Amino acid sequence: MTETAQPYCMNRKYFAAAAAILAVAFAVLWVAYGLEGKTRQTFNCAQSIPTLAVLPSNEYEEAFSSGIQTYPADAQTTEKVSHTTEKTVYLTFDDGPSDRITPKILDILDSENVKATFFIVGQQAERRRYLIRREAESGHTVAVHSYTHDYKKIYRSPQSLIEDIDRCNDVIESITGRRSCVYRFPGGSYGLKSDIIAAAAEHGMRYVDWNASTRDAEWGAGGTDDLYRNAVETSANCNNIVLLSHDSTDKKYTPEATRKIIKYYKQKGYTFGTF
Numbered sequence: 001m002t003e004t005a006q007p008y009c010m011n012r013k014y015f016a017a018a019a020a021i022l023a024v025a026f027a028v029l030w031v032a033y034g035l036e037g038k039t040r041q042t043f044n045c046a047q048s049i050p051t052l053a054v055l056p057s058n059e060y061e062e063a064f065s066s067g068i069q070t071y072p073a074d075a076q077t078t079e080k081v082s083h084t085t086e087k088t089v090y091l092t093f094d095d096g097p098s099d100r101i102t103p104k105i106l107d108i109l110d111s112e113n114v115k116a117t118f119f120i121v122g123q124q125a126e127r128r129r130y131l132i133r134r135e136a137e138s139g140h141t142v143a144v145h146s147y148t149h150d151y152k153k154i155y156r157s158p159q160s161l162i163e164d165i166d167r168c169n170d171v172i173e174s175i176t177g178r179r180s181c182v183y184r185f186p187g188g189s190y191g192l193k194s195d196i197i198a199a200a201a202e203h204g205m206r207y208v209d210w211n212a213s214t215r216d217a218e219w220g221a222g223g224t225d226d227l228y229r230n231a232v233e234t235s236a237n238c239n240n241i242v243l244l245s246h247d248s249t250d251k252k253y254t255p256e257a258t259r260k261i262i263k264y265y266k267q268k269g270y271t272f273g274t275f
C-alpha cells in the first residue's frame with residue numbers, strides 16, 4: 001500500500017461514523033415529526049396565533065366574536081383579535097371516530113357539560129355511524145377532516161382535495177342529515193400550497209387550525225399528566241385557545257387528560273366554544 005492509503009482508510013472510517021450518526025439523528029427526527037405526517041404547528045401562542053378560519057364576512061360576529069383570528073385577515077378582524085379579553089377554549093378532536101376512545105371522550109364531555117368539535121375521518125365514520133349520531137345529538141360539531149386521511153391522495157391536486165372533502169361530507173350528511181362547512185386540513189394548513197388552501201376556501205369551507213395541543217399524536221407522547229401539561233403549557237397566556245387532541249383508537253390517555261384539561265380551563269374562567 002502506498003503512504004496515502006492509510007489516511008484514506010481513516011477518512012473512510014470517520015466518514016462512516018459520521019454518516020451513521022447523521023442517519024440515527026435523521027431517523028429520530030423523522031419519527032418525531034413523521035407520525036402525524038407534517039407537524040408544522042407553532043405551539044407558542046405568545047409568538048403568534050396560527051389559528052386560521054375562513055368565514056363569510058357576515059359570520060364573523062356570530063362565530064368568532066370571541067376573537068379567533070380569521071382568514072383572510074382584514075383590519076376589522078385584526079382589531080377584534082388584539083382587543084379581545086373574553087376567554088374561550090375550543091376543544092377539537094381529530095381522526096375519529098373510534099369505538100375505543102370516542103365514547104369515553106363523549107362521556108366526559110357529557111359529565112362536564114361541555115361541547116366540542118370533532119374533525120372526523122369519513123372512512124372510519126362509515127363503520128361507526130352510531131358515534132357520529134351521538135356526537136351530533138349531544139350538541140357537538142361534526143366537522144370535515146378527511147375521507148381517507150391519506151396525504152398523498154388528498155394533496156395530489158386541488159381537485160383531489162375537494163373530492164376528499166366532499167366524500168367525507170357525504171358520510172356526515174348520510175348520518176346527520178346535514179353537510180358541514182367547517183374543515184381542518186389533515187396535518188394543518190401550515191406550509192400547504194396556496195392553491196390548495198384557496199380551493200378549500202372557494203369550495204365554501206371554513207378551515208380551522210390550532211394554537212395549542214395536547215401533543216397526543218406525537219412520538220413519545222407520554223401519559224395523562226403529560227398531555228394535560230402540554231395543553232396547559234402550549235396555551236399559556238392565550239385568551240382564545242383552539243386545542244388539538246385526537247380520538248383515534250390508540251389515544252388511550254386522551255380521555256382522562258381531557259377531563260383534567262376541562263377542569264383546568266373551567267377553574268381559569270374560560271368558556272367552551274364550538275365551530
Ligand SMILES: [Zn+2]
Pocket residue numbers: 094095145149186187
Ligand atoms: Zn388528522
